[in-house]
Amino acid sequence: xxxxxxxxxxxxxxxxxxxxxxxxxAALGGVWSERGxxxxxxxxxxxxxxxxxAVAVHVATGSAAAGxxxxxxxxxxxxxxxxxxxxxxxVDAIVSxxxxxxxxxxxxxxxxxxxxxxxxxxxxVAGFAVHVGGRASxxxxxxxxxxxxxxxxxxxxxxxVTLFTLYRxxxxxxxRACGEDPQAASSAxxxxxxxxxxxxxxxxxxxxxxxxxxAFDQHQFQSGMSGGRGFIxxxxxxxxxxxxxxxxxACVAFAALDALQIVLQDQSRIPREVVxxxxxxxxLASLVxxxxxxxxxxPPAGLGRHTEAA
Amino acid sequence: MKAGLLATICGLAAAWIAxxxxxxxxxxxxxxxxxxxxxxxxxxxxxxxxxxFKATPLLLTGVAIDLALRAGLFNIGAEGQxxxxxxxxxxxxxxxxxxxxxxxxxxxxxxxxxxxxGLWALVPAVLRARFGAHEVISTIxxxxxxxxxxxxxxxxxxxxxxxxxxxxxxAGAHVPRLERFLPSLRGSGVSVALVAGVVLALFVGWSYxxxxxxxxxxxxxMNPIACGAERIPVRWRLAQALILSGAxxxxxxxxxxxxxxxxxxxxxxxxxxxxGLAVALLGRGNGVGLVLxxxxxxxxxxxxxxxxxxxxxxxxxxxxxxxxxxxxxADARVRAVVMRTAKGAFG
Numbered sequence: 131x132x133x134x135x136x137x138x139x140x141x142x143x144x145x146x147x148x149x150x151x152x153x154x155x156a157a158l159g160g161v162w163s164e165r166g167x168x169x170x171x172x173x174x175x176x177x178x179x180x181x182x183x184a185v186a187v188h189v190a191t192g193s194a195a196a197g198x199x200x201x202x203x204x205x206x207x208x209x210x211x212x213x214x215x216x217x218x219x220x221v222d223a224i225v226s227x228x229x230x231x232x233x234x235x236x237x238x239x240x241x242x243x244x245x246x247x248x249x250x251x252x253x254x255v256a257g258f259a260v261h262v263g264g265r266a267s268x269x270x271x272x273x274x275x276x277x278x279x280x281x282x283x284x285x286x287x288x289x290x291v292t293l294f295t296l297y298r299x300x301x302x303x304x305x306r307a308c309g310e311d312p313q314a315a316s317s318a319x320x321x322x323x324x325x326x327x328x329x330x331x332x333x334x335x336x337x338x339x340x341x342x343x344x345a346f347d348q349h350q351f352q353s354g355m356s357g358g359r360g361f362i363x364x365x366x367x368x369x370x371x372x373x374x375x376x377x378x379x380a381c382v383a384f385a386a387l388d389a390l391q392i393v394l395q396d397q398s399r400i401p402r403e404v405v406x407x408x409x410x411x412x413x414l415a416s417l418v419x420x421x422x423x424x425x426x427x428x429p430p431a432g433l434g435r436h437t438e439a440a
Numbered sequence: 441m442k443a444g445l446l447a448t449i450c451g452l453a454a455a456w457i458a459x460x461x462x463x464x465x466x467x468x469x470x471x472x473x474x475x476x477x478x479x480x481x482x483x484x485x486x487x488x489x490x491x492x493f494k495a496t497p498l499l500l501t502g503v504a505i506d507l508a509l510r511a512g513l514f515n516i517g518a519e520g521q522x523x524x525x526x527x528x529x530x531x532x533x534x535x536x537x538x539x540x541x542x543x544x545x546x547x548x549x550x551x552x553x554x555x556x557x558g559l560w561a562l563v564p565a566v567l568r569a570r571f572g573a574h575e576v577i578s579t580i581x582x583x584x585x586x587x588x589x590x591x592x593x594x595x596x597x598x599x600x601x602x603x604x605x606x607x608x609x610x611a612g613a614h615v616p617r618l619e620r621f622l623p624s625l626r627g628s629g630v631s632v633a634l635v636a637g638v639v640l641a642l643f644v645g646w647s648y649x650x651x652x653x654x655x656x657x658x659x660x661x662m663n664p665i666a667c668g669a670e671r672i673p674v675r676w677r678l679a680q681a682l683i684l685s686g687a688x689x690x691x692x693x694x695x696x697x698x699x700x701x702x703x704x705x706x707x708x709x710x711x712x713x714x715x716g717l718a719v720a721l722l723g724r725g726n727g728v729g730l731v732l733x734x735x736x737x738x739x740x741x742x743x744x745x746x747x748x749x750x751x752x753x754x755x756x757x758x759x760x761x762x763x764x765x766x767x768x769x770a771d772a773r774v775r776a777v778v779m780r781t782a783k784g785a786f787g
Binding site for chain 1: 462466514516563567570571572573574576577578580581582583584585587588589591592595714717718721752754755756757758760761762764765768769771772773775776
């Protein structure tokens with residue numbers, strides 16, 4: 131198979147969709163949080179915490195659905211802490227994010243050791259076992275399985291819900307108002323702190339979905355398995371100009387680079403390490419593009435700002 | 441200053457409570473485990489040496505990250521910068537002619553390390569100064585790229601066959617261990633790099649207040665717009681701070697490659713980048729504060745090993761995060777009270 135055929139294969143498409151789910155969920159988390167005016171680099175930790183929760187509950191109950199639900203709750207709870215620290219207590223958002231990421235990285239390894247006596251990975255779980263009937267080729271059945279995976283479907287639903295809620299509901303308007311100008315929102319009677327905390331929490335729940343997808347996809351939790359995805363998703367959010375659908379599409383582009391890594395791992399022309407760098411180098415390149423095209427995507431004007439001392 | 445001290449005390453108290461809760465939750469007695477922790481760290485001369493050994497990289501990355509933080513930049517890329525620099529130091533150090541005097545070898549190798557670390561920070565620095573890209577994202581990406589790049593370079597034949605380590609350093613490139621001067625520290629890996637780190641921390645802390653460059657960097661961190669109006673080259677100072685931060689991260693190799701292992705292997709020094717964040721956020725621009733914070737987190741790291749048989753040592757990473765969170769929280773609270781008091785007095 132030539133290089134071109136490899137890149138344009140069904141396998142590549144299937145892997146792209148598969149890899150896009152965690153990115154997209156984390157990016158939706160970023161959109162919710164940052165449209166509300168709270169910088170969120172704790173997405174990385176949220177992915178870890180929710181991923182471990184998903185697996186732990188799956189192991190304990192034997193139900194993948196319970197695991198995914200628990201991951202959503204855990205993601206929301208973790209983000210709630212970030213929201214309270216930043217929006218309510220006015221801790222620097224980056225400091226809070228760094229600290230929470232450290233707690234998540236260490237805490238997940240601590241819990242792994244406590245529960246399963248290994249600091250690197252959990253026992254394996256089934257995840258959502260989707261059966262694809264018929265005589266589809268391996269590549270095609272992977273694509274069908276990925277497309278019919280409940281977590282993929284929920285990601286699409288989450289994107290639609292985000293789009294509708296942010297732009298078509300009173301609550302969404304309030305979130306965006308808090309993100310654009312907290313002072314003005316406050317003057318208009320919007321309770322800025324609760325709205326922001328809620329927005330960050332909703333984002334955390336969506337990000338939690340991504341954590342579950344990440345862990346179920348590997349059929350286990352591995353320490354540090356988020357691998358910078360939270361940060362890449364944040365870059366996608368910035369690249370999209372803080373708009374949900376564009377952010378998800380940007381995530382698909384990053385996921386394609388991840389997929390390339392999987393598809394190309396059997397060839398020997400390009401060293402594995404070089405392919406591994408693609409998503410990260412692409413993120414850097416996208417930061418340059420963002421810098422060059424100022425105005426294409428303006429950050430929420432109130433990002434990182436608070437109302438005057440109440 | 442007083443408010444900062446209060447915040448630190450609150451942070452330590454929260455850390456202690458978290459420690460007790462987690463140990464208790466794991467089913468052990470917090471008091472006994474704390475006793476074990478002390479016994480394995482400051483309880484013996486060897487333990488003390490190991491604490492100092494663990495504290496050295498944390499101190500150096502702490503100073504580096506603090507320098508960037510003065511300018512308002514979060515250098516989360518210390519991890520990648522120190523790794524790339526360590527590899528560069530080992531590659532140059534191992535190719536020096538045998539018998540090169542330490543007088544030339546050490547400065548050369550350290551210069552290479554600082555250069556490599558600075559070079560790795562150059563990319564985020566340019567992205568930030570030229571394109572306004574947030575350094576938190578770009579430095580994290582550089583960490584990941586460093587991982588892959590190091591694997592690539594080691595795979596290209598710079599590693600010994602079948603391993604992920606480089607050749608050993610030439611004799612002159614070794615940093616002497618402290619046990620040569622203090623025999624009671626025998627066996628622990630603490631080296632002269634610690635002394636250099638303390639001197640550097642005090643110097644950097646002093647230079648924020650007493651040198652033009654340091655003063656300008658910290659002013660840029662406080663209010664870049666005002667600095668721009670005063671004709672301080674803001675972007676250039678930001679870039680310089682980040683590059684210098686990377687260069688100091690490169691010096692971590694003095695404690696790991698040059699002072700301990702004598703070669704570089706994949707993963708050597710990993711974790712110091714994130715530990716250094718905790719040190720910097722606790723020390724906050726104060727040389728003595730940075731040294732004390734490095735000692736605290738060095739104690740936690742060594743203590744984690746001492747209690748690992750009873751409670752997973754990963755506990756200590758959680759404590760580290762709890763310390764940062766609660767110090768930041770207490771700090772914000774104190775600031776809010778001060779603001780309110782000021783408003784009451786003048787408003």
